[in-house]
Amino acid sequence: xxxxxxxxxxxxxxxxxxxxxxxxxxxxxxxxxxxxxxxxxxxxxxxxxxxxxxxxxxxxxxxxxxxxxxxxxxxxxxxxxxxxxxxxxxxxxxxxxxxxxxxxxxxxxxxxxxx
Numbered sequence: 001x002x003x004x005x006x007x008x009x010x011x012x013x014x015x016x017x018x019x020x021x022x023x024x025x026x027x028x029x030x031x032x033x034x035x036x037x038x039x040x041x042x043x044x045x046x047x048x049x050x051x052x053x054x055x056x057x058x059x060x061x062x063x064x065x066x067x068x069x070x071x072x073x074x075x076x077x078x079x080x081x082x083x084x085x086x087x088x089x090x091x092x093x094x095x096x097x098x099x100x101x102x103x104x105x106x107x108x109x110x111x112x113x114x115x
Contacts, residue, residue, distance in 0.1 A: 009016050036043075050058035081090050 006016055044062075047058045047062050051062050079094065
C-alpha cells in the first residue's frame with residue numbers, strides 16, 4: 001500500500017471496507033452540477049445584462065470566458081551608445097530624443113506635455 005494508506009492491509013488480504021462505498025456517495029455533487037448546467041443560460045443572461053449595465057466584475061467574468069487575455073507585445077529597442085561619453089550624458093540624450101519622438105505627436109500644441 002502507498003503512503004497514507006492502512007499499514008495493516010496487505011495485497012490479497014481481506015478488504016478493509018467489505019460493504020464498499022455508500023450508494024449516495026457523490027450524489028449531491030452530481031445534483032448540483034446538473035442544476036448549474038440546467039440554469040447556465042439564465043445565469044449567463046443575467047451576467048451579460050449586468051456587464052452591459054456597467055458592472056465591471058460581471059464584464060470581467062464574461063470577457064474572461066470568451067476572450068483570451070491580451071498579452072504584452074513589444075519589439076526590441078536598440079540604443080546607440082557612445083562608450084566614450086559619461087552615462088549621464090547618454091541618458092540625457094536618450095531623454096531628449098524620446099521627448100522629441102514619443103511625446104510630440106501626441107501633445108503637439110499642448111502647454112503641459114506629460115513627458
